[in-house]
Amino acid sequence: MGLFEEPLKDIRRYLEEKRSLGKAREFSYTPVLPRASSPQVILSEDTGLELGSPGTSSRSLLLWDDSGAVADGRITLVGPDFPEIGGGRAPLAQVVMVGGRFSDEYDCYRDLRDATYNLGLLGFMTRVLPGRQSVWCRISREAMARGFNAQVLGSALIQAVKSLDFVDAAEVLLVTSSPEDIEELSGAADLVQEIVEALIKMYEEMNFDCDTCEYVEVCDSVVELRRIRERLQAERGGGEVDPG
Amino acid sequence: MNQRTVVAVCGKGGVGKTTVAALLARLLREDGRRRVLVVDADPAVGLGMALRIFPPRTVNDVRKEIISTVREHAADQVDLAASVDYKMMEILEEEGNLAFLSVGRPEEEGCYCQLNMLLREAIEFLSSHFDLTLIDAEAGVEQVNRRVMRSVSHLLLVSDVTAKGIKVAESIREVAEEAVDYRKLGLIVNRVRDPEEARAVCESTVLPLLGFLPEDETVREFDAGAENFLEIPSSPALEAARECLLASGFLSS
Numbered sequence: 001m002g003l004f005e006e007p008l009k010d011i012r013r014y015l016e017e018k019r020s021l022g023k024a025r026e027f028s029y030t031p032v033l034p035r036a037s038s039p040q041v042i043l044s045e046d047t048g049l050e051l052g053s054p055g056t057s058s059r060s061l062l063l064w065d066d067s068g069a070v071a072d073g074r075i076t077l078v079g080p081d082f083p084e085i086g087g088g089r090a091p092l093a094q095v096v097m098v099g100g101r102f103s104d105e106y107d108c109y110r111d112l113r114d115a116t117y118n119l120g121l122l123g124f125m126t127r128v129l130p131g132r133q134s135v136w137c138r139i140s141r142e143a144m145a146r147g148f149n150a151q152v153l154g155s156a157l158i159q160a161v162k163s164l165d166f167v168d169a170a171e172v173l174l175v176t177s178s179p180e181d182i183e184e185l186s187g188a189a190d191l192v193q194e195i196v197e198a199l200i201k202m203y204e205e206m207n208f209d210c211d212t213c214e215y216v217e218v219c220d221s222v223v224e225l226r227r228i229r230e231r232l233q234a235e236r237g238g239g240e241v242d243p244g
Numbered sequence: 245m246n247q248r249t250v251v252a253v254c255g256k257g258g259v260g261k262t263t264v265a266a267l268l269a270r271l272l273r274e275d276g277r278r279r280v281l282v283v284d285a286d287p288a289v290g291l292g293m294a295l296r297i298f299p300p301r302t303v304n305d306v307r308k309e310i311i312s313t314v315r316e317h318a319a320d321q322v323d324l325a326a327s328v329d330y331k332m333m334e335i336l337e338e339e340g341n342l343a344f345l346s347v348g349r350p351e352e353e354g355c356y357c358q359l360n361m362l363l364r365e366a367i368e369f370l371s372s373h374f375d376l377t378l379i380d381a382e383a384g385v386e387q388v389n390r391r392v393m394r395s396v397s398h399l400l401l402v403s404d405v406t407a408k409g410i411k412v413a414e415s416i417r418e419v420a421e422e423a424v425d426y427r428k429l430g431l432i433v434n435r436v437r438d439p440e441e442a443r444a445v446c447e448s449t450v451l452p453l454l455g456f457l458p459e460d461e462t463v464r465e466f467d468a469g470a471e472n473f474l475e476i477p478s479s480p481a482l483e484a485a486r487e488c489l490l491a492s493g494f495l496s497s
Contacts, residue, residue, distance in 0.1 A: 040373060041279075041333070041343075041370065041373035041374065043279060043338055043341065043343060044338045045338070045340055045341065054334050110320070110322060113322065113323075114322065117326060125333075127326075127329060127330040127333050127334075128326050128330060129326070129327055129330045129331075130319065130323040130326055130327065131313050131319060131323065131327060134330070136330065136333070136334075200319065200320055200323075204320055
């Protein structure tokens with residue numbers, strides 16, 4: 001059983017449906033050379049394309065799987081590719097699915113998240129709002145002219161997470177088609193958010209008092225969270241283990 | 245740019261500091277070659293008025309939002325920093341090569357030291373991605389030094405021809421010697437009516453002079469009519485401000 005088993009099932013169903021409708025296309029990973037040393041600021045007048053900006057639909061999800069089900073190097077795009085959008089703005093969902101070994105869940109989550117925050121692509125600005133799962137990207141005119149597309153972004157994300165030694169495989173889903181298509185991911189997204197918040201609370205606050213915790217229902221429904229809670233309690237000499 | 249250029253326009257209240265900052269912003273907009281972050285750090289939000297830029301949200305609003313988020317959701321420091329970064333970018337109002345940030349009204353009661361540190365660092369982070377940051381500061385250097393910008397590289401002191409204005413400018417330099425690790429400092433004297441007044445100022449201060457801005461009917465009209473200083477036509481004060489920018493090395497001819 002994995003921490004993100006349920007939302008991953010939802011995303012797999014989503015992918016199957018889009019494929020069956022002919023709305024998905026696939027690219028394969030090609031290595032990308034990061035060329036910017038730190039996150040950039042791209043102003044409107046230099047922007048060739050804006051994705052997921054405030055006021056438009058935006059989702060950013062990061063999930064992992066330890067059952068070997070991640071299709072390594074696969075980039076799936078639902079909607080037009082960046083050059084096909086033709087400038088202006090578009091919604092964006094960015095889903096990064098990672099396969100590997102996640103012995104310390106919280107550290108793994110932080111490392112993966114840091115990797116996806118800091119892609120270091122020249123001509124690419126990304127800002128994230130973790131609490132709202134929002135990702136806002138600006139691609140400069142120059143970068144668009146150089147051919148920046150979904151394959152480049154997907155490859156950069158895969159490359160970033162695969163630089164971590166506990167990651168064996170990575171797969172990316174990008175959605176640019178419509179707010180409705182992105183909204184279809186909201187069930188999975190909400191669950192991911194709850195799981196991550198419960199995980200953060202468990203590790204940072206070391207709070208094992210289930211009677212007062214607002215995430216008790218999440219822990220009760222996600223077996224892996226219960227296992228983590230019990231392990232942390234044992235490690236930190238907590239009180240009685242709640243059998244859940 | 246290898247070294248961050250953060251210009252703080254300081255001076256006594258009422259000497260035309262905000263007008264000078266607006267004229268400098270106008271020149272940097274016209275120059276267009278560099279990306280400029282303009283920060284209205286004066287709680288009176290006069291620079292936004294002068295440039296006709298009215299951000300719907302300010303840094304102070306972001307501060308309150310972050311506090312609210314922390315109270316409602318679990319978030320670690322990295323998430324918090326990312327949120328601040330996102331929200332700071334979100335509240336930037338853009339005008340060509342200028343990006344405008346309003347710090348907003350004074351803070352409420354209560355201690356949010358960690359959060360203020362995050363915000364300050366976010367502003368510093370933002371400024372590192374611009375060629376030049378221009379801050380219209382509150383009177384005195386306290387705000388620039390402690391609450392908004394830790395490291396101002398260039399202090400532009402603004403005064404009118406009055407002894408009081410000059411004295412305050414000199415006091416600011418004294419404070420800055422201890423508190424700000426600046427690289428360059430200069431005085432701009434505003435609303436000078438004739439060469440005699442300019443000469444008198446020269447004789448009354450040891451502050452290094454960047455230039456004199458004359459009394460200017462066009463500036464008065466723009467001030468009175470709350471017109472957009474980004475659109476002010478060539479006028480004696482604007483051209484004198486251009487000379488000051490050239491003298492300070494921020495604008496090449």
